Each structure stands twice: as structure tokens, then as C-alpha cells.
Amino acid sequence: MVSRDREGMFLRINDGLADVEEAFLDVYPKADSYVIHKVRNTLNKVRKNEQYEAAEDLKVIYCSFTQKAALTQFQAFQEK
Incomplete structure (x- = not known):
């Protein structure tokens, strides 16, 4: 998983695993998918x-x- 922070906006790239996605969004609620x-x-x-x-x-x-x-x-x- 890779994330990039630019002025409070995040971009995430993952393999689509539901648990990973849910955990990531718990930590970074403003994250956007690829x-x-x-x-x-x-x-x-x-x-x-x-x-x-x-x-x-x-x-x-x-x-x-x-x-x-x-x-x-x-x-x-x-x-x-």
C-alpha cells in the first residue's frame, strides 16, 4: 500500500482487500482510491x-x- 499526502489530501493504492481498505479509511478518512x-x-x-x-x-x-x-x-x- 502506498499513500501520498498533499495538503491534507491522500491517495491510496492497494490490492482491493476489504479489511485493508476499511482499516486504511479508519486511519485516513479523506483518502481517495486510485x-x-x-x-x-x-x-x-x-x-x-x-x-x-x-x-x-x-x-x-x-x-x-x-x-x-x-x-x-x-x-x-x-x-x-
Whole structure:
């Protein structure tokens, strides 16, 4: 398991074991799961011919340097 702390935000990567995940979230309740899983789950709901564009739009969101910038990009993604 690897975690990264950036201004109180955490990213965790684990092998999906329920007990490990539960224990980790008890210690780090603001932790987020690995971004790629969320992107894949989102792209599964997008038409095949629109997946590349959606992936590029999602990249702008998760690469944002501030929460405000990410939320702005997310709102634009939702409208699109």
C-alpha cells in the first residue's frame, strides 16, 4: 500500500482487500482510491466513439493543482 499526502489530501493504492481498505479509511478518512479505477468506471458509461475525448477531459480534472480548478473543470465536464 502506498499513500501520498498533499495538503491534507491522500491517495491510496492497494490490492482491493476489504479489511485493508476499511482499516486504511479508519486511519485516513479523506483518502481517495486510485484515480485510474474511477476513470475506467466513468469511461465504461461513455459511448466508445467519445471515450478518448472524455478521458482527456477527465485528465484535466484530476491533474488540477487546486480543488477550485478541479471543480470548475468538473462542472464543464458535466455540462458537456
